[in-house]
Amino acid sequence: MNTTDTIIEDDQWDQIIEPRGKLLDLNLKEVWRYRDLLWLFVKRDFTAQYKQTILGPLWHFIQPIFTTVMFLLVFGKIANIPTDGIEAIPFYMSGIAIWNYFSSCLTATSNTFVANAGIFGKVYFPRLVIPLSTVMSNIVKFGIQFLLLLAVMAWYGYQTGHFHFASTWLLLPLLVLMMAGLGLGLGIIISSLTTKYRDFNVLISFAVQLLMYASPVVYPLSFLKGKSYAAWIAWNPLTPIVEAFRFALFGRGTVDTAGLLFSGGFIVIVLFLGMLIFSKVERTFMDTV
Amino acid sequence: MSDIVIKVENISKQYRLGTVGTGSLAHDLNRTWYRMRGKEDPYLKIGEANDRTVKGSSEYVWALKDINFEVKQGEVLGIIGRNGAGKSTLLKILSRTTTPTTGKIKIKGRVASLLEVGTGFHPELSGRENIFLNGAILGMTRHEIKSKFDEIVDFAGVERYIDTPVKRYSSGMYVRLAFGVAAHLEPEILIVDEVLAVGDIEFQKKALGKMKDVSTKEGRTVLFVSHNLSSLKSLCTKGLLLINGEVVSEGSINSTINEYEKRISKRLDSQWVNKFDRDNAIYLDSVYILDSDQFQRTNFLTSEDVFIKFKIEVKQPHKYVKVGFDLIRNNEIAFRSQQVDAGNISSFDVGKFSLTCVVPGNLLNEGTYSVKPQFSIHCVKNLVTTDEYVAEFNVKMDTTLTEFHAVLHENNHPGNLFPVLKWEVIEI
Structure with a gap:
């Protein structure tokens, strides 16, 4: 940073504003400079949501509990879909926790430009801060649901002796990170595509719902063995992550390294592509949003 | 260096006008096609100057066109222009x-x-x-x-409310807090858009003072947009005049403001010809604003006489005809005057007549005055159907009158009139 009293060479400008930036202008350094803002947005998202509620963050328990009960009834009792030898309640809860994290990351970040046009139009800061903060504040909500899951597992463990801490648990942070990356990457691509033409916005919430049924959330992958459409489900990059999440927690599931590597590669490409499109769109989206 | x-x-x-839809999609596709072949954007060649008052033929307008300027360290540049x-x-x-x-x-x-105060609140x-x-x-x-926190709270004067949600704040407190944060920024270059036009007079003064400190004491570069010419004058060192997206004039703030006023005052009409009522047996033909040399003019000094001339045409003799006008400033009638006020003739035979009112110097205040014609047969009939202000003129303070006049302008000297009255000063 130049101070005002240093002599600056004629060509040494701090900033050059041009119609089109460099192709690979990801500006991650600037995002790092605004890390305080990132943190404050996370805090804002979280505190603002529970102002004037009595139960506060406890509301995060309500939604997964009811969804679990629903799944238990519909998929467990009525459809009789097996749960890979895992107790039904922790099975559904784990699926819901990791799935909710993905879907909330995706739906919230896919709205970045349109929802924040007010701020974006008035002041400059690296736009990527907003979707990043969304992903981070959702991790808090995921954490709360995960704690609930742990409590349920502890109770089952005490009753049946099934669950205990295993070294596979060390995989969990990586899997959560993968989900975050996928949600963020897809989200910013969609938000970039929807600044001018909003058609995708109509699609997104409904597509996320459908995508859940294409991922092993309410059924285990092993249930599909030998079925003709199993290969299609396996190509879904979410499938290995959800299965691995259960495997890491319960020690049961269909996980192979190739699948995880495929998901990882997919995420890296989506994230890179997303940031590329995002950084291109953020420069002029105010004119078209 | x-x-x-x-x-x-x-x-x-x-900018492209109109809505986003399939039409814009076609243009986007076309643009991409040109870019893929390495050609220039075809829509850049078209486009018109951005004069919003006339209907254009192109969907594309240039909000800015070939702007060039430089700002030096420590300068306060006022950017002036109409909406x-x-x-x-x-x-x-x-x-x-x-x-x-x-x-x-x-x-x-x-x-x-600082395009707005309180962004993201x-x-x-x-x-x-x-x-x-x-x-x-x-x-x-x-x-x-953190290091500025106490100063900000102090500046905004909201210490008691600091842990209350801002939705419970009065709008004044809200604005003060928001401006307080902004005012304590320490960038090398500060860009400010009309944010001072909020809050009460006392706060505006405080904000203006803070702005002044930022530029003069701390030596920062400031770019400032405002419609308030007096605050521009007191803050800025240089000016840039934009008209329809182009730089028209650049230089010292005073010369830029003068240029701006000249351009704006061109729009005032010193002449009005009545297009209605011409079939009437008696009608108002036209109204002129003249100076003492009988030239049409729209800019006067407070010390000058302003002549307002009416031409009427009479096809049938009429009695009790009243010709006059309301002089309007800031949407208020400063006064009404009619030829009969001074006992002049009110009966007209067939023919054309001119009636001139002299508004003497040292009666009007600084500002823009509009003339609204009054023309009637006394207690019988109104003869003008238009409700418009037909002619306008500007009055500027004659700052040479006394040494006290030198600092006066319409903002610090209230009143629709500024008559120089007789004062007696005696020792008692």
């Missing part, structure tokens, strides 16, 4: 909320822009939380905000 901190080179900005002249677009490009269509801007130092968060959030949005680190 050079002390230029902002260098704007050939900046243009094109829609491109001022805000220019500030938006400088503050990086949008990019130019063509051209380049080079900047030295950290820029903070969240109604549910407390004053304290919002100070940190807003400060960070404007580019301050948490450390910087």
